[in-house]
Amino acid sequence: MNRHNYKMGLVRDRWAHSSMGMYLPHKEISESHNCDVINRGAFKSRQKRTQTLITSKCGENPSPFFLARSIAIAMGIRFIVMVMIYSGMIINLLFNQEAPSPLKESYCGPCPKNWICYRNNCYQFSNESKTWLQSQASCRSQNSSLLKIYSREDQDFFKLVKSYHWMGLVQIPTNRSWQWEDGSILSPNQITMVEMQNGSCAVYGSSFKGYTENCLTLNTYICMQRIV
Incomplete structure (x- = not known):
């Protein structure tokens, strides 16, 4: 009887060991997969935070190149506007300037008024x-x-x-x-x-x-x- 019980116990131990051998790798694979998903999620989260931080910093403190480019564009626009204004003034002056005409009325001594x-x-x-x-x-x-x-x-x-x-x-x-x-x-x-x-x-x-x-x-x- 005791011998039978001993054999039964060996069978149970082997079966349990076999069961653990069958299920343990899947559990480790699952845990590894979960860790990989978590790690990728954490990486994406960090990447997103890093991108947001960079965007925030760029918005708050523009780079010197961006500032120089903005200043150059503003000065270019101002130059074009000034050229247009001065050109308009010169054209207006040329067209509205009174041309010397010999028929312009003038009073010179003995001539009657308005002659x-x-x-x-x-x-x-x-x-x-x-x-x-x-x-x-x-x-x-x-x-x-x-x-x-x-x-x-x-x-x-x-x-x-x-x-x-x-x-x-x-x-x-x-x-x-x-x-x-x-x-x-x-x-x-x-x-x-x-x-x-x-x-x-x-x-x-x-x-x-x-x-x-x-x-x-x-x-x-x-x-x-x-x-x-």
């Missing part, structure tokens, strides 16, 4: 339209006569005139020559006459050209006073 003084002659450009005779009468009432071109050099600003104005030039019916108010005959070096329509009076156009015009037509006119 243009140019090279010792006084001129008035009327704003009202009249016939040739009415224009002549208006100028005479101001102790002047209708425009006469004496010299292209002395009266060179008249080449800039664009609109038509009565001048003191009429055509003599007998010989169809042109004569100034003072009785002198038109010289080819004074102005060039252009036949536009039937008429015995003349209007001044531009570039020292005169155009024939009906004396009853309404036009503006130019009065003139000779100082010397």
